[in-house]
Amino acid sequence: MSLTEQTDRKEAPSQDPNRIEHVDATAKDLWRRWGPWVITTLNLSTFFVLWEVVARLEIINRLFLPRATDMFIALWDGLANSAPPGAVISGSIRDHLLYSLGNLGVGVGIAIVIGVPFGLLMGANKYVDSILSPYVWAISSMPRIALVPLFILFLGFSRTMKITIIALSAVFPIMINAWAGVKTTDKSLLAAAKVFGASRWELYTKVVFPFTLPFIIAGIQQGIGRGLVGVIIAEIFGGSDGLGYLIQRAADTFNPALLYAVLFLLVVVSLSIVQYTRWLEGRLAPWRKLEGL
Amino acid sequence: MTSDQGNGRVRSGRHVITAANLTVGYELHRERQRLTALRDVSLTVDRGEFVVLVGPSGCGKTTFINAISGLVSPWEGTIEVNGRPVTGPGPDRAMVFQDYALMPWRTVEQNIRLPFELQDLDISEEERDERIRRYIDLVDLGGFENSFPYELSGGMKQRVGIARALVSEPDILLADEPFAAVDAMTREAMQGELERFVSATGQTVVFITHSIDEAITLGDRVVVISYRPGQIKEIVDVDLPRPRFDYDVKTLPAYTELRERVWGLVKDEAFQTARGATP
Incomplete structure (x- = not known):
């Protein structure tokens, strides 16, 4: 049944151990993996730093907005x-x-x-x-x-x-x-x-x-x-x-x-x-x- | 249908399925109406025969198969399997579904085991395991026992569906457009495999399709059903030698003639359906 193997197994390559090859990670892959984490960390850090700055400047009453x-x-x-x-x-x-x-x-x-x-x-x-x-x-x-x-x-x-x-x-x-x-x-x-x-x-x-x-x-x-x-x-x-x-x-x-x-x-x-x-x-x-x- | 020359399939001549003046349909509770899907259909199917039903959408092919499986009961007339009236599903019949109908939470192996869990069969645990292994090998899914359906391609899913239907070794295999959802190349390959499976097991098959080519390449007889309410328009014998997938059956002149004949029968019905006309 070689025809079957050629035709419908190609749809599920990840399942076939013979078809899995290891490829070296590129910078792009690393970014895809860790990028969201980097962005989230930067994003939240910026938020808390801004909060701290605004609170220290006392633009808003300290009773309402404490320092971060x-x-x-x-x-x-x-x-x-x-x-x-x-x-x-x-x-x-x-x-x-x-x-x-x-x-x-x-x-x-x-x-x-x-x-x-x-x-x-x-x-x-x-x-x-x-x-x-x-x-x-x-x-x-x-x-x-x-x-x-x-x-x-x-x-x-x-x-x-x-x-x-x-x-x-x-x-x-x-x-x-x-x-x-x-x-x-x-x-x-x-x-x-x-x-x-x-x-x-x-x-x-x-x-x-x-x-x-x-x-x-x-x-x-x-x-x-x-x-x-x-x-x-x-x-x-x-x-x-x-x-x-x-x-x-x-x-x-x-x-x-x-x-x-x-x-x-x-x-x-x-x-x-x-x-x-x-x-x-x-x-x-x-x-x-x-x-x- | 007892005469059988050059066909290669074993037929005993005993009727496995007998439908006599079968009328059946659906209750549409909300509209307080009922819809007659099949009217006055009589058909006998011999042991080991491969019967294909063709006809336009909504002509009652599925209803006929459901009546054989016991999912719907006749309104009038009778349907018998192995000489006994059908009162519900039983282990002598199994079905292959167009949308595979595999339990997504079960692995390939667990899906194929399902009939054993639901049917009260007198088979030892070792025999069950052995059979499951054998049918996994038959449908060429070795190595995928612990995969889940969502991890498989359409063709592979349907091979699980086929193994599940064959594992309890039923007398009758019912198939409702089993290859309609798989791509064209896989479809041809799987038709060949199905011919191989059932010639290995000697099962009787009732098979629904929309494809005239599929009907002629697979069937010993092609039953053409007319549009609503479904009635048998004509039965066409297909005397092409088997196994048909070892050579290119479509190049035979006899094939072309059969194709034209079946198309001639289906054509009017198909156009009528396309126009949405009710007879």
């Missing part, structure tokens, strides 16, 4: 140490960060445990879908911040109140993505599984669920993003723990370095979470990224 260096010092101090007893603000950045992340983890965990099975059920069964969907769409399209006073009424300024808000923020993207995954399952994959003898249950376990998995991961990714918003909202509204509280307290006590340090930390945290879930998606569903090429 002061922010980094506050961040470092806050992450390296616990707050001493009797400090103006109880707890360091580290303490509050751990509290917030703990709540986020529990809240998103609850959202996954509820959202995934309900999303799958709604996708698989039209009766479940038509019964639940008015509630799902109503609550998911509503700005959840509007519900916070109600939860405070029910649950007080407790940790339970915060976790409820986080779970409620995260559950709908997870549920809706799982639902969409089931609904968009490739019809010809289902037909193939049927032809080869799949039972109804096997259609779900061997086709629908694996097909839906990357959708669920994308849903969890969005859920974490929404959950993080829930964390901050809940903590700003009440209680004396968490990064949201710390932001509020830093503003109240005219401590802009601390305020900016927490904001910067939030950016880093949410970017890291997004990057991690993307990496996870690439590991668990590599075909999604590459099929589109």
Whole structure:
């Protein structure tokens, strides 16, 4: 079958070990590999240097814009140490960060445990879908911040109140993505599984669920993003723990370095979470990224 | 179809597939309508025969294959496989799909193993492994066992699809335009390979295509189906010697005659479809 080899293997040369040759890296290759990193580093350095210059010139009031260096010092101090007893603000950045992340983890965990099975059920069964969907769409399209006073009424300024808000923020993207995954399952994959003898249950376990998995991961990714918003909202509204509280307290006590340090930390945290879930998606569903090429 | 001279393929004369006055179609739930795809079709297929269905798009070829596979049930008439009415899919039939329908999360080896996981076959684990290896070799995918479909070319994907259909060694191989999505050169090569596979296994094949050349080079019989509702217009016997891919079958005068005859039958239907006319 030499004809076959000549014709259709050429489309996938990277798979054929005989066709891979090693070529010396040129300056162009090096730039392609490291260029984006160099640009990003220069870009961010320029940003912080400009910030430092503007702050030192005091064009903007120091109470509103601290020096970049002061922010980094506050961040470092806050992450390296616990707050001493009797400090103006109880707890360091580290303490509050751990509290917030703990709540986020529990809240998103609850959202996954509820959202995934309900999303799958709604996708698989039209009766479940038509019964639940008015509630799902109503609550998911509503700005959840509007519900916070109600939860405070029910649950007080407790940790339970915060976790409820986080779970409620995260559950709908997870549920809706799982639902969409089931609904968009490739019809010809289902037909193939049927032809080869799949039972109804096997259609779900061997086709629908694996097909839906990357959708669920994308849903969890969005859920974490929404959950993080829930964390901050809940903590700003009440209680004396968490990064949201710390932001509020830093503003109240005219401590802009601390305020900016927490904001910067939030950016880093949410970017890291997004990057991690993307990496996870690439590991668990590599075909999604590459099929589109 | 029991007479068989110079054709080279073994035929027992026993009917493997019998469709009698088959009428079947689809329910369009939303419009509260139903669409008759095939009307009153009768056809018998012998063991080891290679039957090709040609006809314009929407003429019901796929519906016919789906009725044989058990994915759709007849509205009227009967369809029997090995003397028993078809009530659903079974391990005696397997299908090759136009869009390959490979599970993207499974490797080549795992995709080919799928029928064993879904069907309750009385085959030992060693026998399964041995067969999977054998069919991977047959379709020339040795070394790609652990590749994922997205890493393969179209032709290679379809060879996985073919191996998956052959691995449970079904009596009947159904193929719905399996080479429509691969490029022209790969297509010719794969037609030759398919002829080789099925002559090695002695399977009965029902094959759908839009290509008259593909129909004549592969088929023992070419069944021309007319446009909606699909009915058998004519059955053309192809008595060209096999294996046909060992020589250039297209240079034979008999080939040219067959081609003209089939084209003459399909032409009107194709023009009618192109105009969007309903009969």
